[in-house]
Amino acid sequence: MFFFRKQEKKQMIKKQQEQNQKQQNQNQQQQDFLSNDLNQNLQNLQNIYKDCIDVVFREFKMGGKTKAALVYIDGLANIEEIDASVLTPLMEENNAKENTDQLIYVNHILEQKLTVSKVKKVQTITECIEHISGGNPILLIDQQNEGFALGLANWEKRSIEEPVGESVIRGPREGFTESLGTNLSLLRRKVRSPQLKTKSMKIGEYTQTEVVISYIEGIADQTLIREVEARLNRIKIDGILESNYLEELIEDNPYSPFPQVLNTERPDVVAANLLEGRVAILQDGTPFVLIVPVSFYSLLQSTEDYYQRALMSTVVRWMRYIFLLISLLLPSLYVAILTFHQEMIPTTLLISIAVSREQIPFPALVEVLIMEVVFEALREAGLRLPKQAGAAVSIVGALVIGQAAIQAGLASAPLIMVVSLTGIASFTIPRYTAGIALRILRFPMVLLAGTLGLLGIMLGLLIIVIHMATLRSFGVPYLSPMAPMQAREMKDVLIRAPWWNLNTRPRLTGSDNIQRQGPNQKPNPDHGDNKTSKGKGGL
Template identity: 60%
Template sequence: MYTQNESDSLSHNLDENLQKLGSIYDNCFDVVFRSFFMGGHTNAVLVYIEGLSDVKQIENNLLATLMSATKEPLPPKEAIKKNIQLADIKVITTFTDCINNISTGNPVLLVQNEQEGFALGLAKFEKRSIEEPSAESVLRGPRDGFVEDIGVNTSLIRRRITSPKLKMLSMNIGRYTKTKVVIGYIDGIADHTLIEEIKNRLDRIDIDGVLETGYLEELIEDYPASPFPQLMSTERPDVVAANLLEGRFFILVDGTPFVLIAPVSFFSFLQSADDFYNRYINGTAIRLLRFIFIVISIFLPSFYVAVLTYHQEMVPTALLISIASSRENVPFPTLVEALMMEVTFEALREAGLRLPKQVGAAVSIVGALVIGQAAVQAGIVSAPMVIVVALTGIASFMVPRYPLGIALRLLRFPVILLAGTMGLLGIVLSVIMITVHLCKLRSFGVPYLSPIAPMKAKELKDVLIRAPWWMLSKRPHLTGEYNKYRQHLGQKPNSHEGNEK
């Protein structure tokens, strides 16, 4: 068997090269060795993996051209360049380059008495067509999304940012997968110290394989024990382009449509593409509604448990009597009742996600209705608790980003436990603990609660509200410090201009 201790350079002897390649690809039925005579007198072998290379072009163009090549006494390198009409032909000298090209779909041509091989750019494999991401659909905006091919993904980004300032750095991560990873940023906007930091973090990774961006996310984030995501994932090229223009970088991984963006803040996960494509008044109203319902999704069940367990005097008498009568036959305390319903609702939601799309939504909705009604009639839970849990579930769907949504859903359970054991004091304590934790978090050095902590009053125009574009003249301070202005001042339309004309 060929080992790393042996010489890595290709040999003049074609048989010796083939013997080493044969030992490397032992029992690999899809690795093809095509022997032929190039130009009628030179022995040559083409090595490729069936399914990764364009076999039709190899058969009809490449082999036919090489076998019928001129018999003029030209060196193989000159003969190949003269007869093969390909834009991508690389000269390789080592077995490592040979194996890497074969594994990525580029056929390698080895010629007798030549210590160099030729990697031919004929990689081709099946890929999904470009379509709108189902998890990030918008009412107004582009309908294209990333796919599993990294070449297509980079082209989707370059279609939106055509400047040569858009830089992309490529590397391979994974001992066995050799997964291609691309770091992208805009030179002149992004901080070069930040780019060096992400390159160093990726260079430190030593793992068998990388199959998705989630592998890298857990290996490069600042606080891996935190439930809150510190890198944002998206399938939308327009979202990546918008974040690049604010001084952030992205990470593409071959084989997945999800792209990582950093550095981000807590409020980055609460922004939707629709906020910026629709009128700013509509975007502001939806964003404020989103913040209100996010608070409801975390604290409504715990507030209900705390009030009914320890602070009944806060409830109006008529409402208290109605709730008490509905709980008359319930054998469980409010805390246990809330936990049972929350766990059941989360199980139904997860089951709906795992079932086929045609039946998943119907099963989750019908299951929630049937189980809720049956549980109330059986006296296991009360009707007000079903209403609270249903309202909480609806509120949790207001979070635009799934990673933040599941983090908030997980936080709901310890908050309920604190409320059930300490009342409103437990809720206040949970708010303090969550706030302190969020203040400690960093995403590649950027405070997680920026621009609120630390406070940057001028940047609040794109946090709780969505200011009109003519007011968003500056980039975020912590990511766009080296190129502050994204547009000229004075872009506000003149309301009297039309009347004057």
């Protein structure tokens, strides 16, 4: 009996707490609404923006009678437009209609006097803070329980330039900037259809960063769109400063070295992925746009693969796959063969390597690890130093340290060649994040090769392939379309088929609208509608 009374008492206390919390929320919501008293509204905003010297409260009288005020942040709002389009017409307004009907008078002001294209009504203090923080001034009028957000934001922004990390020989030379509005306009220039949809949300308790989900309606799967929205809405964090915050919070497997979200600075890359049924995530304050879902093979595809002729793109793509294997396996093969499988080396080459390693005090495993760490340090030093000194330090440092290591007897000449070829091969990976994954995996592969030889290399490759086969990017298998095998889509994996042969979209992302072009797109001058007879008018 005592137990049941205790449980009943706990339920009553919990119910009372829920009622109190509900009442408290209702009271807060009531206090959040703007009142008819201008002074009270200004007092509330001044309390919120206490000790904020950049927040301006400009009080004035419309037509010399009706009290009003503008609230904005200096540096975010366009001061010239405020003076010309807001203060000047309102202060010179003749408010003879004020005594008849205040609402009619305010509507008259908004419709005929304010020369501002974007005006939005706000009814709460929270909405006022949101617009003020976004650079839009708030106009408050006495005896009005609503304010007006004026679209006069004036952010300082960087000019449109070619992305440094994704430069191309042939293709567009424009890249995203840190301005979300500019990025959306660049994307809209590529996809001009009204089916290009953009949904906005705010993430970050303090930063209130605007994040936009973009997709093409009728191509993107609705289940994918809802999944992206659900993952973003789940994020509760104090601030979002760069798109990598979002990437780490929405990816499927955060402990995998392989990236499961594609990031790019190029509008054409985003547009191409949207046309295949993927979803783009744009964030204010960063030029990097996230694209989901992705596969491992999409990380190895360069932008320029689709701007060159199909044959050349296929050859370059095959070379890229070969260099990927070299970047991952060459140091470990060197260690495994020298440590366990010397019989695989031709006698002449083996004698040459043995002579070069005669004075080396370390085994091949330690030697490789030392030089790989030194090479990675030089690469990071080149990235962090200023551009004028970074390239010189990387190249000169590699040459000097490599030669000094050989002369000091700390490394052999064949190893310097192996490390150099590995570094060059890693630079051919188009996506920096995919290159980082290979750089990380190179070290455990070397350790396996140094302990188990070629068997260790095979074991490491099996572990990597099994891990990649279990990965998902928003439900899409990471190794698709090779695993699971989809033969029709292999024309854009190992090869790059001509555009006239890429008739369908990937089935795992664009199944709602699988056909991307009409039939019979292969060029055939002899069967064209405007065919010319041979020898007439031809070049």
